[in-house]
Amino acid sequence: MNISMLLEMAADGYGDRIAVGSLAGGVSYTRLRDESRAVASELTRREADRLVLASVNIDEIPSLLFGSAMASKTFTAVNYRLADDRLRDAVARCAPAVVVADQSTGARIAGVPGLDDVPASALVGAVPGDAADLAEPDPDGVAISLFTSGTSGAPKTVLLRHRNLVSYIISTTEFMGAEEGEAALVSVPPYHVAGMASVLSNVYLGRRVVYMAQFDAHEWTATVDREGVTHAMIVPTMLSRILDVIEETGTTLSSLRHLSYGGGRMPTPVVQRALTLLPEVAFVNAYGLTETSSTIALLGPADHRVSFGHADPAVAARLGSVGRAVPGIELQVWGFDGRPVAPGVKGEIVVRGEQVSGEYDGNDAKDADGWFHTNDNGWLDDEGYLFIEGRADDVIVRGGENMSPGEIEDVLLQHPSVAEVAVVGMPDEEWGEAVAAFIVPADGAAVDADELRSWVRERLRSSRMPSVVEFREALPYSETGKLLRRELRAQLAETGR
Secondary structure, three states: OOOHHHHHHHHHHHOOOEEEOOOOOOEEHHHHHHHHHHHHHHHHHHOOOEEEEEOOOOOOHHHHHHHHHHOOOEEEEOOOOOOHHHHHHHHHOOOOEEEEEOHHHHHHHOOOOOEEEOOHHHHHOOOOOOHHHOOOOOOOOEEEEEEOOOOOOOOOEEEEEHHHHHHHHHHHOOOOOOOOOOEEEEOOOOOOHHHHHHHHHHHHHOOEEEEOOOOOHHHHHHHHHHHOOOEEEEOHHHHHHHHHHHHHHOOOOOOOOEEEEEOOOOOHHHHHHHHHHOOOOEEEEEEEEHHHOEEEEEEOHHHHHHHOOOOOHHHHHHHHOOOEEOOOOEEEEEOOOOOEOOOOOOEEEEEEOOOOOOEEOOEEOOOOOOOEEEEEEEEEOOOOOEEEEEEHHHOEEEOOEEEOHHHHHHHHHOOOOEEEEEEEEEEEOOOEEEEEEEEEEOOOOOOOHHHHHHHHHHHOOHHHOOOEEEEOOOOOEOOOOOEOHHHHHHHHHHOOO
16 A cells, blocks of 8 residues: 555545645645646656655645655655755755755755756646556655754665555554544644654544644644644644743633644653643654654553652653554664663663664665664653653763763753753763753743752762753754754863863
8 A cells, every 4th residue: 555545545535625724715635636646747747756845834745745656756855944055965865856945945955956946836736647647656665755853963864665654654543533623733844754644644534734834832822723723743842832822822722632742852841831731632742753654652641641640650750751652563672682671671762563664765774573773762661651761872971870861851850940951971081971961041040050960969869960060041952853962062072071
């Protein structure tokens, strides 16, 4: 099965429903299929190897994605926020290709060889060919390729095949499972795997998709109210800003029923605040990677509400977990010897399953048994709840002892004067590495470094006490909410630390 079949099923099952845009004047599922077939015909005529999107969110994204699939072409979305040289390099790696770019990005990639710059309107408005003339896409063919975020090095190209994506959708989503009137707000950028998964899952469910060009917290809440949004997916940095707007404006987001978050580590205090401010909303924490076609573990609404304030510390702690593996996924934590560890023991998270691609351009990173190493550290509790400890590259090794930055960050976030925190390792002649903490104080709060060091020492061992504490107005994040620790380490190196 290929991803274009998801749209075919939707158009046959509920063709009159609005698929994209506002209820008044939006695109129906029948029309979405027609536009996708037009895109496929035009791509075939132009003989491009792939379709590249270099743009903010636009309503034509579903048509472009499914049209690429119908034409057996690869769809790629690139990060339009990259510096000019990196952006041009990224699109050059996709040539020969048809490129859909917004005005700003189009000017920045002009002149890159092998690119055919075509407006989205020209593709979706083309004359659809006969569907019978389009060859059935190969389930083993590449449907989507995305670049990794490159937060710890040069970005790699991840290949997601039709069978990976279809497996994810069918195992985690119910066909026609959405009620009429449901609407999903998509504010994550299209080059994030969640942006692609949102297209496939909402089409299969029969839910209307509403796009925001780029995230803005005030506009996000206004759009929820204006469009009657029932479902949304955000990244951690977005949630804090949304909660600020809720407190500032007093909006209740009365239509919102379901809010999922993922893409980065979510501080437990932020989740607790969200549960308090939005008591009628069902929250979901989704953990996944580009290489796994999106979500592989999920903490559902019931888990959120049960864990929130539970008397049993083990149950309450699960609010800081990413839940349990989704159907079709095997998930384990391995030690340094490559063997599964006992519950409560930290190690590297490994996964396998049909949805797991684990494949880069020219390189399949899965082992002989199909296991993919996520490079994320974590541990499982007795009931199979997964706790993320951060990237393996971020582990601080002090005097031979491995320390998780996340453990120290969680303790610092419990201090009432700390709004945000990032912990990294820094070179140390005596211990190999020492702990450095970057702190964003809460509004109007006054706190000094020695107070925070004592706070950590009293709650953890003295070895985890930060040697360096620096105060910042903001921390560096990627556009998808991932903390850029490498930038903080680079800043320490520049100061000679």
